Amino acid sequence: MKEIxxxxxxxxxxxxxxxxxxxxxxxxxxxGDLRHEYSPSSHLNTAISCVKWIQFENTDVLCIGTQKGLIEFFNVVSGSIMSKINSRSKSIKSFHWIGQYLYVGTDDGTVSKYNLKTNTVETKKILSRMSTIAITTSSKVLTASREIKLWNYPSGELVHKFIGHKNEIFLLHIxxxxxxxxxxxxxxxxINIWSLSDLKSExxxxxxxxxxxxxVYVYSNRNNITVTVTTESGSLHVxxxxxxxxxxxxxxPQGTLQIAADCSKDEEAKQMPIVCTxxxxxxxxxxxxxxxxxxxxxxxxxxxxKCTYLARQDPRKSKTLIGAHIIHPNLTEVKFVEQKKNRSSNLPLETRLQNMSEEIKNTVQTKGESLVHLLVQGLRSNDKNLLESALFVKDERTINNTVSCLPLQSVIMLxxxxIRLSQDRTLISSVSVLWLTAILRIHASLLLANPDxxxxxxxxxxxxxxxxSNFEELGLLDFKLKALLDRLSFDNRDKDEEQEALLVYNDSDDGDKRTTDEEDAMDQDINGDEDFDSSDFNDEEIDGD
Incomplete structure (x- = not known):
């Protein structure tokens, strides 16, 4: 699975x-040390699907949601579970905390309102499938997947839709x-900013x-907002x-920060990714x-x-850095380097395509890794088009890479x-068999640990x-059909060979005319020879003598 x-x-x-x-x-x-490492009981079957920080009685508490609908409250100070709630629903998708109330969105589209002081459910309503939720001060509920929906809660009346994202939304902030x-x-x-007061479509x-x-992190002071964004490449935008x-x-962005690993002159500087802010x-x-x-x-x-670099020691090479945190670094001693080759969306198309081709050459299993997100999104949303795009692949290397990188909680869903696709027609069932074979080979231990x-x-x-059960009859029928086709093709080939002439001579009209004239001349010579008398020839020879 991917990190949450x-x-x-x-x-x-x-x-x-x-x-x-x-x-x-x-x-x-x-x-700078790893303080706690926690997993729910039987976490292979009850994987964590959602986590949210809340403050309960001035204490930092982690609200943990699982794929089995279980909600746990983890006290990071004591390192223990404070309480548990069974939502009796499907996988927990999102939390939103306001005071003593916790709003919970589940995979079946239900939004529930929990009172943390009394540990009771005050309201529960089925709205829409979602990836995240948010609650306004007027107690209206926002649910988001690829589009954002505004609801009156708990009546369940749809107020407005906001459409502006192509991918699945992971953050809503009021x-x-x-x-x-x-x-x-x-x-x-x-990142889009919408007006909830005017409800404009754009x-x-x-x-x-x-x-x-x-x-993404958002800090607001009335109408002035500051947004910090971390990207997949490891940069920070402000x-x-x-x-x-x-x-x-x-x-x-008005400001950009990148952190490079401090190295010697002979070594090439490598970027250390910024993961959160x-x-x-x-x-x-x-x-x-x-x-x-x-x-x-x-x-x-x-x-x-606008473009700032910080040089820091790589935590992997220094054990002391893990246990020694610099709370307030002295930025006066840090050199702020202007980035000459700035990666921007304004780069020429030729340069962007060249960079893309170089990244593809240096990446292993790129195609397999790209199918993971598409497949997980299709499984969660049950989108037929997404599932067909991800599953209808016959390249074994791509299938193996995708299955090996697949989140554990998505394996059983897949x-x-x-298994449902294996009951379909031959083409679809053959594709499903390839995927099932890879899953059984790679995730055998996970499947055996599942009690179901x-x-x-x-x-x-x-x-x-x-x-x-019908394989033997079908195989015999296939053999007979192939033998019949071979016999028919053999008979047709013999028939064609009998009708085909080995040599064809075409005589022209001039040749026929020329042959007729020659025959007439020969007839005349023969007739002239019949008038010839041998006695005349003998008399002439005698006279000569």
């Missing part, structure tokens, strides 16, 4: 994320200023990044905007490095130029989908038994 970036706590003392193994890791940002605004972000390069402003966005009307052009007044907290070796700092926002494995694969066993 939870981010910094409200106090900034802790940082959390879910790693590839499905375990929740919590770092102490002051010491901004309370002179008017109510909404900021939304998907796994692309764009966004008021759009922020654009140089690469696909991985995480945007500052005033909400005072529509902006027709995309807004570019948090704004606290005029400073920005950053987490950077390669997991699980992360380091934490906070930097003055006013000292970030197996059930493939027999029930899951029972339909497949019935399908295989039905198809194999």
């Amino acid at each position: 970036v939870v981010g910094f706590s409200h106090s900034g003392k802790y940082y959390a994320e879910v790693n590839l193994n499905g375990k929740l890791n919590v770092w102490d940002t002051n010491a 901004i309370e200023a002179d008017k109510c605004y909404l900021l939304s972000s998907a796994r692309d390069r764009f 966004p008021l402003a759009t922020l654009i990044a140089e690469d696909n966005i991985s995480s 945007y500052q905007h005033v909400l005072n009307g529509c902006v027709s052009y995309p807004l570019k 948090k704004i606290c007044e005029s400073r920005v907290f950053i987490a950077y490095g390669t997991r699980p070796f992360l380091a934490f700092e906070n930097i003055d926002l006013n000292k970030l130029n 197996v059930k989908k493939l 494995v027999l029930e899951t694969f029972l339909p497949l066993e019935n399908v295989l038994g039905t198809r194999l």
